[in-house]
Amino acid sequence: MKARPLHDRILVKRIEEGEQKIGGIIVPDSAKEKPQQGKVVAVGGGKVKDDGGRIALDVKAGDTILFGKYSGQEIKLDGDEFLIMREEEVLAILD
Numbered sequence: 001m002k003a004r005p006l007h008d009r010i011l012v013k014r015i016e017e018g019e020q021k022i023g024g025i026i027v028p029d030s031a032k033e034k035p036q037q038g039k040v041v042a043v044g045g046g047k048v049k050d051d052g053g054r055i056a057l058d059v060k061a062g063d064t065i066l067f068g069k070y071s072g073q074e075i076k077l078d079g080d081e082f083l084i085m086r087e088e089e090v091l092a093i094l095d
Contacts, residue, residue: 003077005084008047010059012038012072012083037094038083039064047087057087064094 005011015037040063046054059065072085 002042004042005044007044008055008057008087009044009084010040010057010087010090011042012065012067012085013041014038014081014083015064036069037064037066041082043087059087059090059093065090066092066094 003011040059040061042061043057043059046056048054067083067085067090071089072083075082075084
């Protein structure tokens with residue numbers, strides 16, 4: 001299944017971090033924080049202005065982004081977990 005976000009929303013796949021060891025102790029998955037980095041999978045067409053035109057998005061598919069801890073809505077598509085969020089929730093684009 002393919003999904004295309006609407007308007008100024010983007011579809012993001014979280015980038016999982018490697019296994020964390022603190023002082024030789026392996027931290028279980030349940031105690032780890034969710035990563036706040038992701039790869040943009042798909043973007044919407046842009047925000048609609050009052051005159052009917054569109055404002056283009058700054059992010060594009062393939063960008064690696066930083067986002068806030070509580071940003072977006074988690075969804076599942078074909079068994080994979082994604083976040084769908086507005087572009088304004090993106091804090092930075094990583095180079």
